[in-house]
Amino acid sequence: MTAPRVLALDLSITATGVCLPDGTTHTIATQQKTGDARLKEIERAITEATFDVDFAAIEDLPTHAKSAGVTGMVHGVARLVLLRYGIPYAVVTPATLKAYATGKGNADKTAMAIAALKRTGREFADDNQCDAWWLRAAALDWYGHAEFTMPQAQRDRLSKVTWPELAEVAS
Template identity: 75%
Template sequence: MTSAPRILGLDLSITATGMCLPDGSTRTITTRDKGDWRLVAIQHAVRQQTGALDLAVIEDLPTHAKSAGITGMVHGAVRTVLLDEGIPYVLVTPATLKAYATGKGNADKTAMAIAALKRAGREFGDDNQCDAWWLRAAGLDWYGGPEFEVPKAQRDRLGKVDWPALATGVAA
C-alpha cells in the first residue's frame, strides 16, 4: 500500500522563511537574532520539522536578485539540515512555481494568493507562507496526490523540475 508523500514546502529567506508543513498548515520563521545567528535559528526551525518527511520542495534561488548571496547562505544552511537528516529535496524555480500556480511565469505575489484562494479557499499570513504552500502543492501534484486540480498546461510545467525518486511505499 502506498501513501501520499509527506512534503515540506520551503520559501527560504534570511528575514522571513515560509514553511508549509505536511498537514498543509503554514508558518513564517522570523528571528530576533542578528547576523549569521539567523542561519542557525532557521536551521533549528527546519530541523524540528524533519521527523517524518519524504521530501522538501524548495523555491530555487532568484537568478539576478540583489539578495541572492544572502539567500544562498540560507539555502546552504537548510540543505545541510536536510542532508544530515537523509531527506531528499528538490528545487523549483520561481518562474516554474508561478506558472504552476497561475499559468504565468511572471505572476506577482497577489496573483499567487488569488490562485490559492480560487483553487483551495486558502488565505495566508504573508506571501512567504503562500509560496511555501504552493511548493508543497506542486510536490503533492507531481507525486500523484493533488489536493485540488489545476489546468493541464499548468501541471505540465512541473515537468521542468528534476524530481527525485521517493522511498518505497510512498506514492510516486
C-alpha cells in the first residue's frame, strides 16, 4: 500500500502554515485590514491545496482557547473545505504534536524547529510551516509510512489522536 497523500495545516487568521503531500511548505498570509474577507482568502488557498489529497491533519486550538473567536472561524472554514471535498481529517492538539516532535508537550517554537533540523536537516521560513510539516510527519508515521525514525515514546503520543481508519484514507 502506498503512503497516504497528506495535507497538513497549522491554522491561523494571519499566517496559516501548509505542508503539501510532497513535503513542500508555504504560508497563507493575510492582511488584517481586509477583516473577515481573510476567511475567503484562506478558503481559496486551502481549496487549491486539496488537489490529490487523501487525508488532512490539522493542529487543534490549545485547550484553553477552544472557543477563541477568530482562530475558531478559520478552523470552521478549513473543516468545511475538507468536508466539501470528502477529505477525512484528524485534529492534533498542540501538546501532542510538540511531544511527538520533541518529546516535550510544552516545547516552544524554537524547539520544534531544532527537532526538524536535527532529524532531517529541514529549515522553514516560519514556525507555521514547521508545525504543518510536523503534522504531516506525524500522520505519515501513524499510518506506517514514516519518512524518518522517531523514538517510540514520542510515537506513542500519536495514540491520543482520533485518526480515521486507514481504509478511509489510502486509495
